[in-house]
Amino acid sequence: MRKVQVLIERAQEALTNSRIFRVALGTTAGTLLLWLAWRYWLDLLALITNSNPVLLCLSIALGILANYITGFPFRLFLAQHGVSITFHTAASLQLAAQIAKYIPGKVWSAVMQAQLSGINRLGSLLVAGIDTSMFIMLTLTGIGVAILIAQFTWLGAIVIGAVTFTAVSHLSSKALLARVVAKFLHKRTQYTFRQYQPSVLGFSWKPFAAAGFLHAIIYTSFVLVLLTATIDFNAQYLLIATASVFLSWVIGNLAVIVPSGIGIREIAFIGLSHAFSLPADTATLASVAMLVRLINLVQDVISAGIVLPAIFFAHRQKKNGSMQF
Known part of the structure; x- marks a missing residue:
């Protein structure tokens, strides 16, 4: 527990050192989103009013399912850190x-997961969570580029997609992403992640490829619907619009100091769509970008409303010895 506390303190110190820059950038990004909402709220309302409600509900369900599937690579x-849990628990x-992604700082998702699961390995949860985000970003970037290439050559698109999935899956199976992330966090927090370094190597790349492919299919279906x-x-x-959503999502996630890429993702989508x-x-x-944001928020609220009570109930039952979470 002392090491976990040190990890949190070091992470907080690292975040504090860049507080002014983060606050300024976050405020600017939030202001951009608010400006878009104010400037185009009538267009957004018209877009929602004229949309197909059945397909909208289906897209929400597919988005939740896509987030659930991220439990597979997570x-x-x-497991590379020696932490073994079931797929359902991970999902x-x-x-x-x-x-928690709406709170500045990536550490809070790991803190929430540690509290909910009782896993006393905050560093492993943090690094695995970042690895999962990087894994999804790389695979969706490959799919986005492949979709754009498909406008000119389907063979080239297939090659780009296959190479991306194969390369990312091999890197993930060798725990290379985990090592890079651990070194980065060590530089930021000055804390040694020895116990969080990958302890199991030689994983097959195929499960990672399957996880990325399954998530890509469901997430693509969500955006298309x-x-x-x-x-x-x-x-x-x-x-092309789907590829713009993918790439703008990645750009928004790369802006790690802005919670959930607020404002960044929307501006990126508009810019890419014009490009x-x-x-x-x-x-x-702008209306489409804000609607995607709104649908994502609805998905997250529904997910939290369903999963959090279920986890608390399961955790309580486990303490009573009547159920294994």
Whole structure:
């Protein structure tokens, strides 16, 4: 417990050192989002009013399922640290932690997961969580680029997708991502992550590839269904819009000091959509970007509302000795 406390203190010190910059950037990003909401709220309202409610509900369900599936790579990354949990537990922890991404600092998702699961390995949870985010970002980047390449050559798109999944899966199976993240965190916090270094090597790359492929299919379905429900694009422009959503999501996540990429993701989507020559004006694109944000928020609230009580109940039952969480 002392080491966990030191880890939290060091992480907090590292965050405090850049507080002014983080607050300034976060405030600017939040202001951008508020400005977009104020400037285009009528367009957003019209977009929601004219959308297909059945497809909107389906997109919410698919988004929740995509977040649930991230428990697959999360469990694999935890196993590299010698932490063994079931897929359902890993997936539930991932759903529960979604709400924590709106709090500045990546450590809070791990803190929440540690408290909910009783796993006394905060460093492992933190690194595995970051590894999972990096894994998803890399695979979605590959899919986004492949979709854009598909406008010119399907063979090239298939090659890009296959190379991306194979490379990312091999890197993940060798725990290389975990080592890089651990070294980065050590530099930021001046804390040695010896006990959090990967303890099991030689994992097969195939489970990682399967996890990434399954998540990509479900997440792509979520975005396609959401866009189909709201905008009238042909198949080509629908795919380009989907790629813009993927890449803007990645850009938003790269802005790690901005909670959930607020404002960054929306501006990136508008910029990328214009760059890719989507036949839509700025008002429509801003409305779509804000709707995606709103749908994500609804997914996170529903997930937390379902998973958190279930985890607390299971944890309570475990203490009573009548159930294993």
